[in-house]
Structure formats: C-alpha cells, structure tokens
Amino acid sequence: MNIVITEWNAPNGLEQLKQAGHHVHYDPGLWNRPELSEAVKTADALIVRNQTQVDAALIEAAPRLKVIGRLGAGLDNIDLDAAARRDIPVVTAGSANASSVAEYVIAAIFHTARRLGEAADSVRSGGWLRQQFTLHEIAGKTLGLIGVGEIGRRTGAKASALGMKVLGFDPRFEQNEDAADEAGIIPAGFNRVLAESDFISLHVPLLPSTRGLIGASALSQMKSSAVLINTSRGGVVDEEALAAVLSANKLAGAVLDVLSQEPPLKDHPLLALPSCTITPHIAGLTQESQEQISEIVSAGVISALSGQAG
Numbered sequence: 194m195n196i197v198i199t200e201w202n203a204p205n206g207l208e209q210l211k212q213a214g215h216h217v218h219y220d221p222g223l224w225n226r227p228e229l230s231e232a233v234k235t236a237d238a239l240i241v242r243n244q245t246q247v248d249a250a251l252i253e254a255a256p257r258l259k260v261i262g263r264l265g266a267g268l269d270n271i272d273l274d275a276a277a278r279r280d281i282p283v284v285t286a287g288s289a290n291a292s293s294v295a296e297y298v299i300a301a302i303f304h305t306a307r308r309l310g311e312a313a314d315s316v317r318s319g320g321w322l323r324q325q326f327t328l329h330e331i332a333g334k335t336l337g338l339i340g341v342g343e344i345g346r347r348t349g350a351k352a353s354a355l356g357m358k359v360l361g362f363d364p365r366f367e368q369n370e371d372a373a374d375e376a377g378i379i380p381a382g383f384n385r386v387l388a389e390s391d392f393i394s395l396h397v398p399l400l401p402s403t404r405g406l407i408g409a410s411a412l413s414q415m416k417s418s419a420v421l422i423n424t425s426r427g428g429v430v431d432e433e434a435l436a437a438v439l440s441a442n443k444l445a446g447a448v449l450d451v452l453s454q455e456p457p458l459k460d461h462p463l464l465a466l467p468s469c470t471i472t473p474h475i476a477g478l479t480q481e482s483q484e485q486i487s488e489i490v491s492a493g494v495i496s497a498l499s500g501q502a503g
C-alpha cells in the first residue's frame with residue numbers, strides 16, 4: 194500500500210514500513226507545498242507531525258485513506274471528527290516523548306535559575322562575575338503544572354525528586370488524583386497554582402477551552418518573580434499579553450518551546466525580550482524519543498493496514 198509521509202521521520206520507522214512491503218512516499222517538506230492534496234489522492238496511509246493540517250478537505254481529497262499516523266502527542270492539527278466520519282483511525286505514539294519533554298522543562302528551570310549560558314559567555318568575553326551569577330536554588334521552590342497528563346506527571350515527579358514543591362491543576366484531576374499523589378504532585382485550583390508558583394509549566398492540549406488560557410488575567414495573578422514555561426502549544430498563551438508583562442518586569446521570564454506561529458515572524462515582540470528564551474519546538478525531540486515514536490507509529494500503521502484491501 195501507499196504510505197505518504199509529509200514531515201520528518203526517523204529512519205528506523207521508514208525501514209519498518211518498507212520491510213512490511215509498503216510503498217513509502219517520504220517527503221518531509223510536503224506539508225508546506227500545494228502538491229500535498231495531489232499526493233494524498235493515492236494514499237492508503239498518511240503519516241504527519243504537527244505541521245501538516247489534516248483538515249476535512251485533506252481527508253476528503255484522500256479517498257483511499259485508511260489510517261493516519263501522528264509522530265507525536267498533540268492532535269490539534271488533525272480534524273478528528275472528519276477522520277471518525279470515515280472510520281479512519283488515528284495512530285499516535287502515546288507518551289513516547291513524555292520523558293524528553295519533562296527533561297526539557299527541568300532544563301528550562303535550571304536555565305533560568307543558574308544562567309550557565311550567560312555566565313559562560315561572560316567568561317569568554319573576559320569577565321569573572323562571581324557575584325553577578327550568585328543566583329537561586331530550585332530546591333524549596335514551587336513548580337505549578339497546568340495540565341497533569343503523562344507529561345505533566347513525569348515533569349512533576351522529576352521536580353519533586355529535586356526537592357521542589359509541585360502544585361498541579363488539571364480539569365480532569367478527579368481521575369488523575371492517584372497518579373498525581375505518586376508523583377508527589379499536590380492537586381490545586383488554577384488560581385492557587387498561578388499565585389503560589391515560582392515556575393509555571395503548561396501541559397494542556399490546544400482546545401477551544403485552553404486557547405489563550407494564559408492571558409492578561411492569568412498573567413496578572415502570577416508572582417513578578419515567576420517564570421512561565423510552555424512546551425504545549427503556542428495558542429495556549431496570549432503572546433501579546435505575555436510580551437507586555439515581561440516588558441513591564443511584572444514577570445521574571447519565560448521559556449517558550451512553542452509559538453502560535455512557527456517559526457515566528459522576525460518582528461515578533463517576544464524575540465526582542467532578553468527575559469524570554471525561545472527554542473524551536475524541540476522539547477519532545479531527542480534521538481531516543483524519535484526512534485521510539487517512529488517505531489510505535491509504523492507498527493500501528495502496519496497493523497491498521499493489514500488485512501485491508503488496497
């Protein structure tokens with residue numbers, strides 16, 4: 194069968210698909226080109242990351258489509274209702290990148306707490322600024338999680354192992370409470386997390402109910418010494434409101450791995466702010482997670498295609 198892959202995928206999964214006897218049309222830049230709707234016409238399977246817009250029109254343009262593979266966790270770029278109407282399953286990699294994202298959040302906490310990059314740069318330029326880089330311990334500080342699914346839970350477990358107090362808000366907390374307890378996460382309301390945390394990390398999917406969740410009102414409830422970390426989706430944060438509070442020193446910093454538009458326009462206001470660190474959507478990207486994701490999604494796609502007529 195014909196498998197169209199529109200974004201980057203690790204080699205092990207591509208090999209798996211070929212070994213299973215499928216024709217692999219691998220074109221990592223296809224998501225951004227008009228030929229996409231032509232390419233899916235003969236696709237039995239479509240494998241994407243987060244940039245391909247798998248909307249109703251694209252699904253309609255693919256009459257043979259039997260399965261969609263998602264090399265990651267977020268599903269906001271896939272019209273799940275349109276897929277369900279055609280009984281097309283969506284295979285994801287589950288929580289295969291959850292540890293990578295959790296480790297990134299811990300790195301972001303240390304990045305802002307100890308500023309090793311800046312300290313090293315200052316030495317390279319001839320400085321030896323020991324007092325200027327006398328900064329903060331993270332033990333005893335409070336990490337607030339907005340969203341306590343698998344990524345939030347693993348982040349909380351690592352933070353609490355480092356001696357942080359961890360507060361977690363999740364709209365589905367009733368169901369998560371046992372898991373949260375094990376990870377050392379204290380269930381808390383949204384406002385408490387905002388008001389008491391030294392670091393706030395976002396782990397909710399982008400849904401109509403979470404779009405702009407961290408806007409002017411939420412930002413105004415945070416401590417002025419707090420740092421916001423976003424590895425979820427850019428749309429969860431109102432970027433203009435964030436730029437305003439950072440410029441006014443009403444928030445100490447932000448580490449953003451995701452933006453509402455990726456890559457950002459050159460004149461994006463957050464790019465000009467030294468207290469805002471932006472990375473290119475890499476939290477879930479490690480060699481380990483990508484190999485695992487590629488393997489899981491390939492296996493799921495192969496299984497969904499097996500036994501189906503071409």
Ligand SMILES: O=C(O)C(=O)COP(=O)(O)O
Nearest residue numbers: 242243264265266267477
């Ligand atoms: O898993 C996710 O949702 C991510 O955002 C990670 O990046 P990806 O979309 O897999 O390239």
